[in-house]
Amino acid sequence: MTPERLEQIAQSEREAQARFTDTVNVCTATGCLASRSQSVKDALDKEIAGRGWGNRWQVKGVGCLGLCSEGPLVSTRSGTLYKRVTAADAGEILDHVGREPAKRLLCPTNVPFFQRQLKIATENSGIVDPERVEDYIASRGYSALIHALREMSQAQVIQEVTKSGLRGRGGAGYPTGLKWSTVAKAVGTQKYVICNADEGDPGAFMDRSVLESDPHRVIEGMLIAAYAVGASQGYIYVRAEYPLAIQRLRAALPQAEQLGLLGTDICGTRFNFRIELRVGAGAYVCGEETALIASVEGKRGTPRPRPPYPAQAGLLGQPTLINNVETFANIPPIIRKGGDWYAGIGTEKSKGTKVFSLTGQIRHTGVVEVPMGINLRDMVFEVGGGIPEGRSFKAVQTGGPSGGCIPSESLDTPVDYESLAHLGSIMGSGGMVVMDESTCMVDVAKYFMDFCMTESCGKCIPCRVGTYQMRRILSAITNMAATQKDLAMLEELCDLLKNTSLCGLGQSAPNPVVSTLKCFAMEYKAHIENHNCPAGVCGKRAERVSA
Amino acid sequence: MATYVAKPAVPNQDKRWKLVDAAMRRMGQQSRGLIETLHTVQEAFGYLDEQALRYVAGSLRVPLSRAYGVASFYHYFTLKPTGKHSCAVCTGTSCHIKGSGELLATAKRELGIEPGNTTARGEVSLVSERCIGPCGLGPVVVYDEEFAAEETVEALTTRLKGWKTP
Numbered sequence: 071m072t073p074e075r076l077e078q079i080a081q082s083e084r085e086a087q088a089r090f091t092d093t094v095n096v097c098t099a100t101g102c103l104a105s106r107s108q109s110v111k112d113a114l115d116k117e118i119a120g121r122g123w124g125n126r127w128q129v130k131g132v133g134c135l136g137l138c139s140e141g142p143l144v145s146t147r148s149g150t151l152y153k154r155v156t157a158a159d160a161g162e163i164l165d166h167v168g169r170e171p172a173k174r175l176l177c178p179t180n181v182p183f184f185q186r187q188l189k190i191a192t193e194n195s196g197i198v199d200p201e202r203v204e205d206y207i208a209s210r211g212y213s214a215l216i217h218a219l220r221e222m223s224q225a226q227v228i229q230e231v232t233k234s235g236l237r238g239r240g241g242a243g244y245p246t247g248l249k250w251s252t253v254a255k256a257v258g259t260q261k262y263v264i265c266n267a268d269e270g271d272p273g274a275f276m277d278r279s280v281l282e283s284d285p286h287r288v289i290e291g292m293l294i295a296a297y298a299v300g301a302s303q304g305y306i307y308v309r310a311e312y313p314l315a316i317q318r319l320r321a322a323l324p325q326a327e328q329l330g331l332l333g334t335d336i337c338g339t340r341f342n343f344r345i346e347l348r349v350g351a352g353a354y355v356c357g358e359e360t361a362l363i364a365s366v367e368g369k370r371g372t373p374r375p376r377p378p379y380p381a382q383a384g385l386l387g388q389p390t391l392i393n394n395v396e397t398f399a400n401i402p403p404i405i406r407k408g409g410d411w412y413a414g415i416g417t418e419k420s421k422g423t424k425v426f427s428l429t430g431q432i433r434h435t436g437v438v439e440v441p442m443g444i445n446l447r448d449m450v451f452e453v454g455g456g457i458p459e460g461r462s463f464k465a466v467q468t469g470g471p472s473g474g475c476i477p478s479e480s481l482d483t484p485v486d487y488e489s490l491a492h493l494g495s496i497m498g499s500g501g502m503v504v505m506d507e508s509t510c511m512v513d514v515a516k517y518f519m520d521f522c523m524t525e526s527c528g529k530c531i532p533c534r535v536g537t538y539q540m541r542r543i544l545s546a547i548t549n550m551a552a553t554q555k556d557l558a559m560l561e562e563l564c565d566l567l568k569n570t571s572l573c574g575l576g577q578s579a580p581n582p583v584v585s586t587l588k589c590f591a592m593e594y595k596a597h598i599e600n601h602n603c604p605a606g607v608c609g610k611r612a613e614r615v616s617a
Numbered sequence: 618m619a620t621y622v623a624k625p626a627v628p629n630q631d632k633r634w635k636l637v638d639a640a641m642r643r644m645g646q647q648s649r650g651l652i653e654t655l656h657t658v659q660e661a662f663g664y665l666d667e668q669a670l671r672y673v674a675g676s677l678r679v680p681l682s683r684a685y686g687v688a689s690f691y692h693y694f695t696l697k698p699t700g701k702h703s704c705a706v707c708t709g710t711s712c713h714i715k716g717s718g719e720l721l722a723t724a725k726r727e728l729g730i731e732p733g734n735t736t737a738r739g740e741v742s743l744v745s746e747r748c749i750g751p752c753g754l755g756p757v758v759v760y761d762e763e764f765a766a767e768e769t770v771e772a773l774t775t776r777l778k779g780w781k782t783p
Contacts, residue, residue, distance in 0.1 A: 103764075104754055104757070105754065270747070271748070272708070273711045351692070352747070353690065353691050366649070367649045368649035430714055435752065
């Protein structure tokens with residue numbers, strides 16, 4: 071593969087697409103597929119064939135169009151977006167292509183949900199066909215890789231990433247450039263690059279969306295990383311719960327191999343890199359890097375103490391670079407446009423953009439990419455459109471089971487790594503679950519503790535036994551059977567787990583409890599002293615059990 | 618001194634063992650291919666039984682305890698045959714606050730089993746999923762391969778009643 075050949079593929083693909091008068095894009099990511107977008111695509115195909123328009127109109131299956139709650143979504147090249155489309159609407163949509171849009175189905179795009187976004191990692195989502203590498207190349211795909219391989223030294227690539235200020239998007243926010251240079255400097259006969267696609271946080275689906283919408287982008291990011299650190303073997307560890315993401319990656323890898331973008335002597339240089347897919351088997355703890363490595367080695371996914379960090383001794387004892395899906399997806403544009411460009415977006419310490427999955431009791435749910443530093447209030451009430459059905463906002467939960475709940479008093483906080491940590495939550499991988507007054511915060515804390523208890527790998531005692539005990543106390547509180555003594559014990563356990571657990575799962579498991587104890591102490595008090603659940607959630611359940 | 622251990626014989630004439638062998642070959646007969654191989658067994662046979670675990674462990678030269686350890690550690694692997702239909706209730710955060718707890722309780726009551734089990738006559742397997750991703754559509758239930766968005770207790774009850782043999 072040469073730059074000329076790449077340009078040639080891009081050119082012929084662009085010409086092929088330009089031959090069509092218009093393109094109708096149908097979202098074929100899991101969200102819309104679940105609301106039957108495949109039947110919409112089939113109906114559009116059939117309608118076009120029936121009208122004999124096959125050489126003028128094109129129907130394209132694309133990745134996530136963002137606004138999952140209004141799916142199935144259909145867009146046209148000219149920029150019209152249709153919502154809640156059914157197979158029966160195919161004719162009507164085609165009647166309006168190139169004319170005034172069909173009002174009945176129109177989804178306004180001049181709203182903050184779309185206007186406040188800045189798409190970098192997801193710039194191709196909803197635009198390229200995730201199943202065709204040519205379409206990705208036509209959107210300047212793989213040009214960053216070729217530029218890096220031909221024009222830049224390994225040190226220059228790392229320097230550019232360092233300059234961008236990009237931090238790990240998996241949640242911990244470790245500077246990516248620093249991680250890369252550690253692996254590059256480490257000594258080993260073989261180095262590995264692993265993409266962590268084990269997106270386990272319940273309520274988070276950004277990585278799924280990126281993988282389903284633009285798998286080649288992640289592959290390109292991994293290739294650039296492998297070149298920079300000197301790795302020749304890569305793995306993508308993706309969770310088994312994402313069959314579509316697995317399917318799209320399985321299709322994308324051979325496509326890249328066929329074009330000589332993966333394999334040996336890539337682009338006529340001496341750089342070799344192969345990627346294998348590893349499918350997880352349903353263990354949340356495998357999102358922790360040492361547990362993930364154990365799982366790739368075919369073992370039980372249990373973490374081990376660090377140091378040594380994987381950068382020194384990871385997979386099979388060799389230096390290993392592990393980054394999250396979204397981190398890799400940010401790499402090609404950084405190489406293409408330069409680190410300074412990326413560093414110009416976001417806040418002082420958190421650069422660039424972050425992809426969030428906005429869900430819960432909120433009007434617009436879906437995947438959004440916003441610049442770092444956006445206000446939480448804007449996120450909930452502008453981008454998310456506020457709380458539906460006239461109810462009032464109670465809290466926003468970030469960071470999944472390792473994060474915390476942020477109350478309305480703290481909504482004027484900018485979204486960046488430090489500010490969220492200061493509030494007792496974390497940025498996490500990007501799940502944002504909005505809760506309204508009908509949610510009981512003690513029940514939420516119990517829910518997350520239940521999750522951590524089930525997902526504890528059992529290796530270290532504070533986590534294995536501690537999560538069980540905390541779950542028991544939280545259960546007693548929601549059953550109105552707890553005392554002040556239990557509450558004191560709960561607080562003590564929070565401290566114990568945080569300070570003595572082996573890995574992030576146990577250390578952060580108390581976070582939802584700590585943050586709700588701090589911000590919603592009244593709710594705990596009501597359960598314990600007045601035997602009353604202010605949100606009416608726990609009381610209802612007790613009735614049901616007795617009934 | 619390493620002891621040579623012969624590869625165990627294929628348990629029976631079932632053609633599906635060929636898929637399993639192919640998976641192990643693809644992984645270079647290395648022990649690190651254990652999880653991938655177990656995925657293949659489960660895809661082919663629906664679950665992992667003792668025979669399969671013994672065969673895979675012997676072929677990849679790992680102790681049976683490790684194969685069993687891996688099979689029982691990961692939620693995705695099941696050691697029991699699954700039912701004709703499956704009902705998977707998503708219990709992710711977003712589905713939880715929109716009422717998936719009630720759906721799961723109803724399913725448990727309706728089927729008389731706990732999640733991870735199959736009804737006595739092998740009609741339905743009940744699964745409690747941790748989060749399957751289409752969070753905007755919660756609460757989500759997956760019946761066999763079909764997604765049901767914003768599922769209600771009534772719809773769930775009707776569906777399960779229809780699956781049970783009278």
